[in-house]
Amino acid sequence: NINDKTILNNGVKMPWLGFGVYLIEDGAAVNNAVRKALETGYRSIDTAAVYKNEIGVGKAINESGIAREDIFLTTKVWNDNLRKKRVSEAFEESLKKLNTDYVDLYLIHWPVNNFYLDAWNEMEKIYKSGRAKAIGVSNFMIPHLQNILNVCEVKPAVNQIEFHPLLVQPELLKFCKEQHIQLEAWSPLIQGQVTEINAISELAKKYGKSAAQIVLRWNLQHGVVTIPKSSKPDRIVENSELFDFELSNLDMELLNSLNEGKRIGPDPYNFDF
Ligand code: NAD
Incomplete structure (x- = not known):
């Protein structure tokens, strides 16, 4: 069901389904969206310092009346704070904005060369x-992960990457499975483009589900945590109705075969922010 969880490599439990809040404005917009998600039954929220909506996210959580320990809260440290070696300060700032004394998952947002190893130490x-129940990374490719694994004391629990049928990254998926690093999909709906792909629409018809639900279900059956974003109440509900059907192996393969290695986001080997 909507509250099914994966067990991370340090024993912490993380919901397979979360709610992403990238590009949802702080204030009323993020408050309404997060409140709707929590009412719907989502218990995992994915934000980041750079989304500039941590205050609204924290407020929505506190106002929901749901116990803090029943919510899995993720935020991320932004690149400038890696370069300035301000990871611990950035963490304090995020906690303050989120109005909480811990996060469930803290992530390095991007593998900023020459800085991410020091950052991992922090x-x-x-x-x-104890103020981050788990720590992990985002947008790390195999060489980045290997560099961390070579020196770390605490293994990353999660790697959050762009992952959808046009960008499957099978080697990275395999590597993370072998290393017990939980893969988490960002932009799982290809930022809305999911409805424009014929093969996916066909499957949606076949299963009596929406295109979004097909692709989110495909994430789950890959053992990948997924965090779709929407501001629309009906879509917030739609994106959570993933636990009453199953894709066949053949249809999983069909979705895998749509892979074009096509990114909508930046290349983790070559980004300039
Ligand atoms: P997404 O793939 O979740 O797409 C969201 C968009 O898809 C919505 O704005 C809407 O236009 C459309 N949509 C939503 N539900 C739909 C439905 N049921 N049917 C049709 N269209 C629908 O894109 P995202 O927001 O980029 O990614 C999800 C989350 O991942 C973010 O909110 C954020 O939390 C995280 N993220 C992380 C990184 C990173 O670098 N770590 C980067 C991007 C996003």
């Missing part, structure tokens, strides 16, 4: 302080 300190 992440480990935060983890040991």
Whole structure:
């Protein structure tokens, strides 16, 4: 069901389904969206310092009346704070904005060359302080992960990457499985383009589901955590109705075969922010 969880490599439980809030404006917009998601039954929220909506996210959680320990909250440290070696300060700032004394998952947002290894050391300190129940990374490719694994004391629990039928990254998927690093899909709906792909619409018809539901279900059956975003109440509900059907192996393969290695976001080997 909507509250099914994966067990991370440190024993922490994380819901397979979360709610992403990228590009949802702080204030009323993010408040309404997160409140609707929580009412619908989502218990995992994915934000980031750079989304500039941590205050609204924290407020919505606090106002929901749901116990903090029943919610899985993720935020991320932005690149400038890696470069300035301000990871621990950035973490304090996020906690303050979120109006909480811990997060469930703290992520390095991007693998900023020459800085992410030092940053990981700071992440480990935060983890040991108990104020991040798990730590992980985002947009890390195999060589980045290998560099961390070579020196780390605490393994990343999660790698959050762009993942959808046009960008499957099978080697990275396999590597993370072998290393017990939970893969998490960002832009799982290809930022809305999911409805424009014929093969997906055909499957939607076949299963009596929407295109979005087909692709989110495909994430889950890959063992990938998924965090679709929507501001629309009916879509927030739609994107959570993933637990009453199953894609056949053949249809999983069909979706896998749509892979074009096509990114909508930046290339983790070559980004300039
Ligand atoms: P997404 O793939 O979740 O797409 C969201 C968009 O798809 C919506 O704005 C809407 O236009 C459309 N949509 C939503 N539900 C739909 C439905 N049921 N049917 C048809 N269209 C629908 O894109 P996203 O927001 O980029 O990614 C999800 C989350 O991943 C973000 O909110 C954020 O939390 C996270 N993220 C992380 C990174 C990173 O670098 N770590 C980057 C991008 C996003």
